[in-house]
Amino acid sequence: MFVVKDCTLVQISTGIKAQSMRDLREGIAQVDPDCIYYHFWGNKVAPSFEEHEYNNDFARWVKKELNDILLAEKLAVVDPSEYESIEDLREELIDIIDHRLDELDFPPVSKYDRQFHFIKGFVVVFDTYRRIKEPRDMCIEIPKMSVGSIFYHFIDARRRNESGLDDFRLWLLDKGDEYASLVKRISEIDPFFKPLTDIREELASLFRDFFMEI
Numbered sequence: 001m002f003v004v005k006d007c008t009l010v011q012i013s014t015g016i017k018a019q020s021m022r023d024l025r026e027g028i029a030q031v032d033p034d035c036i037y038y039h040f041w042g043n044k045v046a047p048s049f050e051e052h053e054y055n056n057d058f059a060r061w062v063k064k065e066l067n068d069i070l071l072a073e074k075l076a077v078v079d080p081s082e083y084e085s086i087e088d089l090r091e092e093l094i095d096i097i098d099h100r101l102d103e104l105d106f107p108p109v110s111k112y113d114r115q116f117h118f119i120k121g122f123v124v125v126f127d128t129y130r131r132i133k134e135p136r137d138m139c140i141e142i143p144k145m146s147v148g149s150i151f152y153h154f155i156d157a158r159r160r161n162e163s164g165l166d167d168f169r170l171w172l173l174d175k176g177d178e179y180a181s182l183v184k185r186i187s188e189i190d191p192f193f194k195p196l197t198d199i200r201e202e203l204a205s206l207f208r209d210f211f212m213e214i
Contacts, residue, residue, distance in 0.1 A: 002131070021100070036090055058116075062075060
């Protein structure tokens with residue numbers, strides 16, 4: 001049975017700030033893994049009326065406050081879903097910034113009141129009391145899910161589950177080999193560069209198409 005949960009991300013200040021490119025590098029090197037996770041994934045579930053040019057907080061701050069477009073673009077193309085762990089992701093970020101620092105004689109500094117604030121986020125989970133017995137029922141149930149549910153089951157599940165899989169694929173695999181093709185299709189959905197609403201729509205579409213074909 002698929003137990004539908006919902007979630008929100010709670011923000012906690014770490015007290016660590018960055019005013020320069022070097023500060024950003026040192027902050028990334030020392031903060032808790034949940035902090036790096038938040039600055040990549042937090043904006044997916046946090047309400048925002050601002051259209052973001054880049055998909056992570058580091059790239060946005062570098063572009064807006066340090067005015068370093070080259071570094072911002074390099075940070076912006078980093079896809080956290082491609083790394084096995086936050087530590088691997090952390091190492092990649094440090095390498096990118098170190099390379100840029102080596103290119104600059106005078107690394108940029110932000111204005112005093114425009115520092116980068118490292119935020120730690122943790123997921124608060126709610127039970128929706130909705131239960132899904134059969135995969136076919138997902139065709140109806142997925143469109144009803146909140147973006148918090150999609151985040152919890154499709155994105156955050158990847159760090160909760162030892163397999164590194166989202167909850168949809170893990171559940172289907174437990175149902176048997178007959179869903180192998182659907183599992184493969186779900187694995188092809190981009191978890192990072194698509195908004196949660198698009199992911200929800202694509203998941204629903206994949207389930208509908210699968211059951212129309214059998």
